Amino acid sequence: MTDPTIPAPGDLVPPATGTAPDAARPVTSAWTGAAPRLAGRGLVHRFGTTTALAGVDVDLADGESLAVMGPSGSGKSTLLHVLAGIIVPSGGTVTLRGEPVQALSEKKRSLLRRTRYGFVFQFGQLLSELSALENVALPAMLTGASRSDAQAAAGQWLAALGLAGAEGRRPGELSGGQAQRVAVARALITRPEVVFADEPTGALDQQTGHDVMKVLVDSTRAVGSSLVVVTHDADVAAWCDRRIDMRDGLVVPPGSTTGEGVGPRPGEKPGRALPDDLGSARVSDVFGGAR
Template structure:
């Protein structure tokens, strides 16, 4: 894919829900205080505090079993913490019922997973359109929005292909398009380059960071790779369920190439007529 900035499409009327109003000044978009989570006798999170500002990208690093994926699942409302508080724009979310948390994940959050988790029986277009349809958008509008996103992410011509007919990098860009079709407030990415080679991982991270920034979404990336973390504005390290002092972050491999700056906005991300 070209190194040119991603020309994120504008939102067609009725194609996706609008983001909620901005929080009061000084209120982080997403925050957690004193998060503890246990699986039986195993403590996965042992008291974690974290904040994420508007449009900010945050890398959560740590080895396998450190608690980083549990942290993502709690922040995203997939898991309810054993104790502690999670807020979105100042509103507590951990006390919401499953139906409310499901609606939150559909309409205000987006997700990118290591293996994409695309539905194998659906085409690329249908995979991207599905989240919009689940929030009430008509099939025609949702599929039109999906086509615009696929074109913006360099996938024009693949709309009718199923995941098994796509390369690994193409499938992950479909997953990014699916995560962004509803213009979410926060995107959660769990090891988004874990199954890709370095060059393909670079392209996917560039697309992910540029496109989330362009739509004004905040981004949480869970990774064990410092080169992936280098794309984000900020990094925290998790070990044994606690936030610890970070090690050094390199900028080689999958990270930004010479001349690129991690997390830097592009000059034409929104494209013609793309203002929100």
């Protein structure tokens, strides 16, 4: 019997060439009027005395891509982690197709992340001991596919994303752009309802980042996933249907986090707020165990 989580040949529409990243795209939540696929209401989150989210409302429509922008420390990653059920917020609600996510036990949230969400992070998310093929196959196997079915599907995904021939390479033998394509394939193999990407091009040069965004946006759209992308980069955000800007844990009017005063604080590197244990911690965040 065919496993519905495994993509059949031809499921991925090859990315169209020459699409302008800022081409006008519909703001789907506005024109469909449909209930959002994912919704956050009144989201508040505190880390000790630090308020990372101060009351955020956000909707994500079916198939919509949403960029979350803002300066370092504005709460972007926290919002992504809350929406993805990695962090239970101090206040507010997250619903996936109307079901409250934080009401679920940690075990059920872990299952939800594994089966209904996909994740692409800046780096560190591929398992270094596994080949590209095995990395992509893993989420399908975790959702119950046999090794052979999962690996066959993984091969199709790698080929569709321009990585035919790289199946046997380990992450250390891939370029940064290739590794992110593998990460995209790994996020999409289970055909998740929502893909969460945190600075997916943050470690790449501009051209490679452009190529990876194209693959990410085109392939999530091709499988009907919705997409949340956290980014500092307006060129990356321009790939998405819609953008929200954050400052001090709040969503602010578009453009008000760009220009003067924006960016890392003195002495900070972009992405400073990422935890030290980013790589392995985030893999375990996704596949089990929450903070």
